[in-house]
Amino acid sequence: NAGVTQTPKFQVLKTGQSMTLQCAQDMNHEYMSWYRQDPGMGLRLIHYSVGAGITDQGEVPNGYNVSRSTTEDFPLRLLSAAPSQTSVYFCASSYGEGADTQYFGPGTRLTVL
């Protein structure tokens, strides 16, 4: 099993550009989530999904959109990138609910100029 995969690994955007961060898992997990990690702040939940077709907002959802059309994929869209979105983004999945053991992807390091 590949586990949780994320692409790209690195990305540089200009302010105002849009892009999609990809996340896929092959463990048939129902729960998937996106976090951002900033220095000294730990991980903050952006959006999450409890199954295909169901998504909800986390702690810091503004500026991001998600959709979940399949169990495997959970892309994160930046609508109009801002320097404040410079961060490392992690996708995670779990078999059950969000409080279960999370399996994390390797992360995408995003810089917005």
Place this chain on the structure above:
Amino acid sequence: SQQGEEDPQALSIQEGENATMNCSYKTSINNLQWYRQNSGRGLVHLILIRSNEREKHSGRLRVTLDTSKKSSSLLITASRAADTASYFCATDNDYKLSFGAGTTVTVRA
């Protein structure tokens, strides 16, 4: 919002020594988890302790949970250079995990 807070923020020890870090949280929980993050990598789950458990072991790891004090500790015994990483506690909050800012552990050879 951050539910858990780790202490200390950073820790430097000699190889072979034990490392202890603490996590305090604010509201009642169902479980508490510890994760490790090596530099530039994703988080890896280490151990989960439920609210009705007081202590749990996994290899060289020992986790305690004191729900009356709303605190947990992670002990790594006989540390190795490969234990150099950041360690995060995560508590369940409304069926989602809330992570602390982490403790950075450096193990010196």
